[in-house]
Amino acid sequence: MTAGIRELTISEAMKEALADEMRRDDNVLMLGISIRAGTFPHTKGLYDEFGARRVLDTPLSETGCFGAAFGAAQEGLRPVLDFMYAGFSYYAGSEVFLQAGQYHFLHGSQHPVPMTMIGTCGAGRRVGNEHATLPYGALIHHPGIKVCMPSTPYDAKGLLKAAIRDNNPVFFLWHTTMMTVKGPVPEDDYVVPLGVADVKREGSDVTVLASGLQVHRALEAAETLKDEISVEVVDARSFEPFDLPCLLKSVEKTTRLVTVDEDFERAGFAAEVSALMMEHGYDLLDAPVKRVCHPPIPVPGGYMDAYTMPTTERIVAGIRDVCR
Amino acid sequence: MLLTKQQKITLYTNLVRACTLDRMMMRIIRTGRMVGFYHEGGIALAPGIAAGAFLRKDDIMFPHYRAHGIAHMLAKGIDLKHYVAEHMGRVDGCCKGRSSFHVSFPKDHVFGWSGNIGSNFPPCVGYGLAARYKGTDQVVMNCSGDGSYQEGRAHEAMLMSANWKLPVIFWCENNGIAQHSPLTDLFPVSDISRLAQGYGIPSKIVDGQDLLAAGEAALEAIAHVKAGKGPIFIELKTLRVQEHNVGGLNNEGATPRDPKLMQEWRETRDPVKIAAAALLKQKVLKQADLDRIQADADKEADEMDAWCEQSPKATPPVSELLAGVYAA
Secondary structure: OOOOEEEEHHHHHHHHHHHHHHHHOOEEEEEEEOOOOOOOOOOOOOOHHHHHHHHHEEEOOHHHHHHHHHHHHHHEEEEEEEEEHHHHHHHHHHHHHHHHHOOHHHHOOOOOOOOOEEEEEEOOOOEEEHHHHHHHHHHHHHOOOEEEEEHHHHHHHHHHHHHHHOOOOOOEEEHHOOOHHHHHHOOOOOOOOOOOOOOEEEOOOOEEEEOOOOHHHHHHHHHHHOOOOOOOEEEEOEOOOOHHHHHHHHHHOOOOOOEEEEEEEOOOOOOHHHHHHHHHHHHOOOOOOEEEEEEEOOOOOOOHHHHOOOOOOHHHHHHHHHHO | OOOHHHHHHHHHHHHHHHHHHHHHHHHHHHHOOOOOOOOOOOOOOOOHHHHHOOOOOOOOEEEOOOHHHHHHHHHHOOOOOOHHHHOOEOOOOOOOOOOOOOOEHHHOOOOOOOOOOOOOHHHHHHHHHHHHOOOOOOOEEEEOEEEHHHHHHHHHHHHHHHOOOOOOOEEEEEEEEOOOOOHHHOOOOOOOOHHHHHHOOOOEEEOOHHHHHHHHHHHHHHHHHHHOOEEEEEEEEOOOOOOOOOOOEEEHHHHOOOHHHHHHHHHHHOOOHHHHHHHHHOOOOHHHHHHHHHHHHHHHHHHHHHHHHHEEEEOOOOHHOOOOOOOO
């Protein structure tokens, strides 16, 4: 990263990635629900530059919209489909889970499907399950679809560019509560490759693996504990492909692992990481892997999601638990 | 739109070929050589032949699953031996033997399908959108049956295609029965094309047993969408005289269908017989031509079966399969 660069919000970083990719490749177009007016700030103004041919407001027809992107990708375009909330993609469940990623393999690995899906997700907005649900556990359960989620504006720009340039379906998730989070973003054309994790804070006693908003809570937890426990924070950035070597390298040093996952605990990404550690890193561990997740209850509304989702306090407790 | 003599001959020849391949598929499944299931075409293949007859290589088609799209793709000019081999789980299958029944001819703009009824609709919106985006005059032949219009996807696709004036032909092959339930139990109206009116899509009803009428309807539909008038809906009334899939029930609701009626349809409503009579009467073909066309079709089916049979069964190691999940 270049020093002394401007700061952008995650939304602005995403918009820059979208605009850059649309400028460099005429095959990139964007579809979504009310993206022209800009329900969320990441698409605001794109219509003004690229017009109705390349920025299309769709009806509230998620399955049809999915097909519009999927079919256009089969015909050689590189569509970006914005579901608004990632939970809305479940309307097109069969298409997302059974077709998007599985088409290529089942049809003889002969024909790529370069499409990007965007959806915001995450608890903490007090609006309940459909608007909060984090689909990455369900997504990575189904082969063939790549999934990523940034924690910083820098990563948002780089991951989104990587997603658009990938020849496979990629679901780019971003956290609903982080749209206006600022950070340095170079003007250069760069990508953050899918499948490359990032050590966001170095430490020596315990590794905390997190993503999205939870990276920041893990960093807060590390700061809280800095005088007693040295915490290394690894940002997964991609759930599939997942950078297992980076995690193993970290745990080799720290010998302990806490996995923070805002998705449901049962059969989720954190559980997958625990299993991977058992299979590939058992000898590195001095303590059992600890999960800090959303408990297996629907994401509630009201005042409750503030504490059913992983909090800094719960991460601190989880870290203490494995460092006893 | 009137058909030329050559177009009529091609339509008829392809219908005979498709019906012969349909019987070949039945032989293959009944001799235990097919790995998945098969949905026999029977006397319902004229719409598929018409659908594919006038498409260019770069026109996009989503074939109907009846007879697994054999008629549709044969008429579009696709070499089907790789598709038959796919049904037999062979290495020469169009999906390398991984799918049991999926089509995959991306160079011919037939991209593949899924086991879900109605899965044709969403991608057909995308095919039409891509044609408009690229400024080509490609058409999208979106073929499916009456059952598929019970899926919400159908309505989303009609809405989006109409709203964006996409070159999508909704080619509905209505055989009046979905799985084991008659349409009268499932639909409030008998003509599915009436749905199109709500989306401002023009529609037409055609006798799907009349190959030449279906062919004329296909030509008209292609001309309509190529003129930039947006989608069109063609409903082809056809018939199913056999079970939904091989080994299933031949019921209509809870009541088995009358075998006498099925036999009557086979005798009086067979599109090959109807087309042959018309072409003899119009002196387009002679009886000797009909005999030769059937003999050639039989030879083609036998050779295809033998070609597929010599292809080894596909049983690659899992490591190879893992490497095939993502595109480079």
